[in-house]
Amino acid sequence: MQKRIQExxxxxxxAMLFVIxxxxxxxxxxxxxxCFNLFCTAKNYDFGNIAVTIFIAISGGLLYKxxxxxxxxxxxxxxxxxxRNRLKTFYIKRLKTxxxxxxxxxxxxxxxxIRHFMADGNAFFMGHPLKLLLxxxxxxGYIKTFGVDTYVFCGDWFVGAIVLLYLLFPLLxxxxxxxxxxxxxxxxxxxxxxxxxxxxxxxxxxxLPVTLALKFCIGFxxxxxxxxxxxxxxxxxxxxxxxxxxxxxxxxxxNTDCLGxxxxxxxxxxxxxxxxxxxxxxxxxxxxxxxxxxxxxxFLVQHVGIVWxxxxxxxxxxxxxxxxxxxxxxxxxxxTFVAVVVAAWILKRISDWAVEHVSKFLSCIS
Numbered sequence: 001m002q003k004r005i006q007e008x009x010x011x012x013x014x015a016m017l018f019v020i021x022x023x024x025x026x027x028x029x030x031x032x033x034x035c036f037n038l039f040c041t042a043k044n045y046d047f048g049n050i051a052v053t054i055f056i057a058i059s060g061g062l063l064y065k066x067x068x069x070x071x072x073x074x075x076x077x078x079x080x081x082x083x084r085n086r087l088k089t090f091y092i093k094r095l096k097t098x099x100x101x102x103x104x105x106x107x108x109x110x111x112x113x114i115r116h117f118m119a120d121g122n123a124f125f126m127g128h129p130l131k132l133l134l135x136x137x138x139x140x141g142y143i144k145t146f147g148v149d150t151y152v153f154c155g156d157w158f159v160g161a162i163v164l165l166y167l168l169f170p171l172l173x174x175x176x177x178x179x180x181x182x183x184x185x186x187x188x189x190x191x192x193x194x195x196x197x198x199x200x201x202x203x204x205x206x207x208l209p210v211t212l213a214l215k216f217c218i219g220f221x222x223x224x225x226x227x228x229x230x231x232x233x234x235x236x237x238x239x240x241x242x243x244x245x246x247x248x249x250x251x252x253x254x255n256t257d258c259l260g261x262x263x264x265x266x267x268x269x270x271x272x273x274x275x276x277x278x279x280x281x282x283x284x285x286x287x288x289x290x291x292x293x294x295x296x297x298x299f300l301v302q303h304v305g306i307v308w309x310x311x312x313x314x315x316x317x318x319x320x321x322x323x324x325x326x327x328x329x330x331x332x333x334x335x336t337f338v339a340v341v342v343a344a345w346i347l348k349r350i351s352d353w354a355v356e357h358v359s360k361f362l363s364c365i366s
Contacts, residue, residue, distance in 0.1 A: 005226065006285060007275035008058050009292035014271060015051040015058075016291065016298045020306070020340055022048035024333055027306050031314070034326045038333070043249040045260030049206055052158060053215050053264035055295065059162065060216035061223025064173055068220075071174050087170060094166045096359075098159065099138065101297050101351040105154040105304075106135055112153075126151045138163045145207045154300050157207050164209060165216045172213060176220050184221070187214040195253055202256045211257060222268060235273035238266040297344035297351070305340040 018039055025040035039047045070086055109132070117123040131150050134140040140150035142160025165172075175183040190210045197205075205211060222229065229235075245263040279285040313332055317324060 004289075005062075005223075006279050006288070007226070007272050008062070008223075009288040010275040010278060011054055011058060011268060011271050012292040012295040013288050014267075015054040016295050016302075016341075017051075017337075018047040018054075019051035019299060020302050020337055021333070022046055022051065023303050024306050024336060027310055028329060031310065033324045033329060035329045036326050038330070042246045042263075044245050044255040045263050049257065049260035050264045050267065052161075052206065053261050054268060055158075055299070056162070056165065056212065056215045057219030057222055057265070057268065060165065060169075060172075060219030061221075063166075063169055064176070064220040065223050067169070068173050068177055071170050090170070091166075096355050097296070098163060098166070100355050101300055101347050102138055102154065102159055103136075104347060104351055104354065105300055108153050109135060109151050142207065145204050154304050156303055158299055161207060161212050165212055168213060169216075172217055173220070176217055180221065184214075184217055187217060190214075191258075195256075199253055202253065205257045206260075215261060218265065222265070226272065229269050229272055230276075232273065235270050238269035242266040242270060291341070294341060294344040294348055297347045298340060301343045301347060302340050305343050306336055309336045309339050 021039035022041075025035050025037060028035040041047070067090055070090060071083060113123040113125070116125040126149055131140070134143055135151050135153075139160035140152040141154075142157040142164070144150045144152050145157040172183070187210060191214050194205065194208055194210060242263050245259050245266070250259060279288065309332075316322075322328075
């Protein structure tokens, strides 16, 4: 069994924090409520991009560490059968990780359909029923990013993005294992060519397949070279890069995704250097470990949780005739963060229970 890389738990928790702060600030600003710009936007990037980039890089790096040689098998009948079995095992494990919590949350969709049917006689309130297939495979939020209305409820575009990367992983890992510089160079060139796309489509830049694949493969390189990156000189340069990109405005379209991605990788290195000092305390290490296991479920529930909790806060404040200020909204953020983490914990417990019992049932009937 491979040793758990505890420093990556710290990065997962940091990504969780950033995705919540980013969507929290956007949601409260959209409602016209005062809110500190706390880990929301910087001069050249937003912290939502930082969160997703770190999560994708960690996912790619850990998969490569464990399955990097998944298709490095000699050409023979026996080895081809072994390859099929390895790929089958790989994809079943990914399915068990990604889909159960997503499907459990998506049960809200048929409930909403029933409500719409009772209200106006139209259960398919977001269009053609076949669009529900996009939800089934986790691509509803991803497709919606490109302007297609879907029945998306949770996970935003991230679920479809990570499913796409998992599907591509055997090919990407094989290319990286044999020609790491070549595959990274090709992806960087293709990434740069994406800036030829008109600026009006910049909102979808971070969701484009090449963008995702590049960050995923950079994750391969980062995790493969963790020990080399744990160097104070590398950490110092990375800290300077992160500070410059955070506080010095660099105009132009390059800040659409590129500068945020560079800032994310610089922060990755800085946290990687600092994390061992934080993890010396056993209680702190256990906290990060327990929180990190919730990271995917947090990504699923955070946006919906923020909206629902905000709705409750607005009603409470109106009833008590209180005014929103930046300081009490900051306190509401703390409450929201706790609510999102608790909801993610409940979702993970239900999902793990469902996977365990379904697996037992299938093994009994097979």
